[in-house]
Amino acid sequence: MSLRSRVIALCTVLLVLVVLAALWGTVSIDDIWQAGWLQDMATRIAENPWLTWLVFGAVVIGVQIAVPQLVLVVVSVILLGAWEGFFVVYIGMLVGSAIGYLLGRWLARHPVRRLSGRKMRQFSRLLARRGIMNMTLINLLPLGPHTIINLAAGSSHLRFRDFLPGTAIGLLPSTVLTAVATHVLLQVGRAPTTGEATVALILLALLGVGGWLATRWAWRWVSRQ
Template sequence: MGNWSVDRLSDFLNTWGIWGHVIGALLAFIQTMIPLIPFVVVAGANVLLFGLWLGVLVNYVMSVLGAIAIFWLARNFGRHWIERKLERYAYIQLFNDRMEHNGFFYIAVSRVIPVLPSFGINWAAAVMRVKTRDFILGTIVGNLPTVLLESFIGHDLLHFEHNKSRLFILLGIFIILLVIGHICKNKWFRTDEKTTK
């Protein structure tokens, strides 16, 4: 799957007609569980398949539904398995107390600012003390700007000549968010490490 690009994926899905549209929507759903293809590629392909704003809507709705589905499944059926997988990532465990008391804030912020990969948030939150309501609301709020950003980047990568100014601005925003996410990750975890000593 590593060789996929926005145009190749879109062309491939188009050959399947209406079923290609269904597959494109399902890929946005599946990405929340297992990142087979970078979300920006899936998002861009769906924008080409469905049109700009309908594609953004499909990406947003399916990513939110996928996140909620994997959260519910993992919390109810795979909790012990996931806990064993995450034991080696001590920094994820440091989020537990924060998630219990400020789950909505940290889920929403982590969606907008890439402190952790989106699929990692879904899996990790399922074994933490975050309230289900906080996870759902945080995902609904936090996914919107992220999906908008990645959908437009995926679209503009293919239409570079027509949208290069906007693409450079969006890429600049994305890089800034990555830097802020790195700073937040260091700050949050360093603070937790101090308080746990």
């Protein structure tokens, strides 16, 4: 991408953030919440005795079909609250990752490699050495969709006793941060000022850019291994 294109993209993102902040500061969530159907739907969902298990099952399935971790955590916290949502989504992602690992073992190495391409071949070579540390790094950033990461780990020589701790450590920071951020936004997001909304959205954008840069650095590091 040329310098001009990057400047245009940056200006566009900043403009969108300002517009969203203005809307956020003038439209209260309480006004939207007055819709009767929305209240009724939320009440029915919250009163479902199987809600925790339904969310847990959805997370496990979501890991298998490459639903982004951000979506899984945000939805879980919204439906179950901060503490319960965090524990349910975290355990659900670990169980889903373990299933993906076992599925990769069953599929064997070559079919997975044909499906995943060059990057996953790099993962497989990387995971064959320093398993826990590299598994932690791959999940921490992450360097690719968790579905493919788990399949590649299962198809490599990585042992399950190295895979699970590395996955647990790698998923923990991003899950905690996303759950906390979601909870805070739900608490303060009812009627922020335009300035507060602007600051919040800019911080989110900076976090996204930081994650993108960290991922690029990590890919260069993986390529050198």
